[in-house]
Amino acid sequence: MEISELSKDLKPISADTRADLVELRLREYLANKELRTGDVLPTELELSAALGVSRNVLREALSRLRMLGLIESRKKRGMVLTSPDILGSFERVLNPQLIDTTTLQNLFELRLVLESGLADLLFLRKTEKNIEELEAIVDNEKFIDDDVFRVNSEIAFHSKLYEITGNDTLKRFQVMLLPLFDFVLKNENRSVKSKVSHADLVQILKEGTKEEFVIGMREHLRPHFELLQK
Amino acid sequence: MEISELSKDLKPISADTRADLVELRLREYLANKELRTGDVLPTELELSAALGVSRNVLREALSRLRMLGLIESRKKRGMVLTSPDILGSFERVLNPQLIDTTTLQNLFELRLVLESGLADLLFLRKTEKNIEELEAIVDNEKFIDDDVFRVNSEIAFHSKLYEITGNDTLKRFQVMLLPLFDFVLKNENRSVKSKVSHADLVQILKEGTKEEFVIGMREHLRPHFELLQK
Known part of the structure; x- marks a missing residue:
């Protein structure tokens, strides 16, 4: 025509x-x-x-x-x-090869923001059992001299924290964001070391106050936050 | 057959x-x-x-x-x-009538966690201009004696904070969660009052330290966190 x-x-x-x-x-x-x-x-x-x-x-x-x-x-x-699975389709698109760099960066920041804000839920819902589980993860770290194990233990520790919040949405969200760990570790600034280790964080969670945990976690994440300034 | x-x-x-x-x-x-x-x-x-x-x-x-x-x-x-819009389908399912109560509760907690963790990004990216915008919102609050305006101002203030983070994913995420404000306010415990107001938070952001802001924001959100304990 x-x-x-x-x-x-x-x-x-x-x-x-x-x-x-x-x-x-x-x-x-x-x-x-x-x-x-x-x-x-x-x-x-x-x-x-x-x-x-x-x-x-x-x-x-x-x-x-x-x-x-x-x-x-x-x-x-x-x-x-039906009641939708609110994270289901989010999960479907989290292909790190397809997500643009700005969004990856945004998600990385989102994770830092979340972890800086976990203290209240952690102190509200921690139990003896899950503190023991954190201690077991930290104990294992002493014997790690291999990058792959180090990353796995990093993941295990932070995943356990999300689990302790008792918030399944938060926990699933974090599991979805795990493929981004590669992205994070590639950009990691090894010259900046945090003064607060996983073991310190467990100790604060066990016997310290919420406020001490907030300060400790922010110090623990400091090397990442300093990367953002560049 | x-x-x-x-x-x-x-x-x-x-x-x-x-x-x-x-x-x-x-x-x-x-x-x-x-x-x-x-x-x-x-x-x-x-x-x-x-x-x-x-x-x-x-x-x-x-x-x-x-x-x-x-x-x-x-x-x-x-x-x-194509590079997917990672929040697009999340947006599609956020119908508060269809989301189950546990998930709504989880999302509410997620918002509290996010706001407790905003301090570092805010101090990294605040500008004179956006602090003035926050001040304008707070100035308006003096004349509010109506619940609808109060809620709108609450939304405007917290939305502006997310905007200041410069993180579009975070900002969009927060906008999507806004329909949950209704849910939050229905459950609000009016008997517990926070000692830190919006005006105090702006003052800290303007002249205080990150650490003071972390403490101030947690105190500002305390009435919500106390609700979770029930």
Whole structure:
């Protein structure tokens, strides 16, 4: 077909764009109707008629909502709203090769901010058992003279701290960010050493105060924070 | 069709399940092949043949990757890998009506942890201009005698702090968590008052030390932390 001068700047609306739009409309619909977990969605037939789109486009959008954990198909009941796994799709995109450097840097800072702020939850929820587990990790460190083991122990120690917070979202978030440790360690400034070791932190957690822990953790992270200044 | 005794526990493999599987395989493929932003994916024809699935199922999975910001269709080049918007899909699921109470509670704690840990970034990146902006917000608070304005000012103040960190990921994350303020304020313990106000925090940020700010912010958040103990 000949495209006239006037219409040549109009771009064709692709199926993707329509799926984007339908997905957005459906999410707005869920929010505006104040639908809750367990509520049943209209049928595909109704939805595609109401939105004026083909079943294919509708299904594409529904498939996205299903991936996000917002809906589920239930036998006989149809599509039902579900409580989404809020970190599920975050997890799906955390491919360190694809994330741009600024975002990697931002996530690294985010981790520093989180760890600087853990003290209150740690003192609220620490138990004898998990302090013993921290001590076991620290005891093992004495025998480490290998970079791989050092990194693993670093990960084990900080992961255990997140675990002690008793906050599963926080803990999972930290596990997801672990692939960034490589990025961190590559940039590590070995000339700056912290005066507060893992063993010191455990000691404070065991017998010190929250305030001492806040100060200790910030000193422990200081070499990382100093890197940020550059 | 008659279903024999032996096979009746076998559940049919739905199209959803296949899209889940294809989506997972494609993500694994991107990670294992160490593909990077800008690399071109094989055509739909090749992918569906290699995976042994229909074009429809493949397209459903590709549509999900497109939504996650992992791929883009480019004219003439085909499907190209893109740098994902890591918070995009997180944003999509943050419907407070659908998120379960435990997760809401976890996110609230996450926010407290983040704010307790902001001091280093704030002192690293504060400028005269953004301290003036904080002062303007605080000045306005004197005239507030209305709950809605109080909440708005609360939001404006804390949002500005995140902005000063210069970390866009952190800032966006905080904006996304704003709908949770309702949840927070509903649960607020009005009997516990903090000794450190917004005005005090600005004063410390302006003329005090990082350490004073850490202590001040923790005192400012204390009424929230005390709620957690229950």
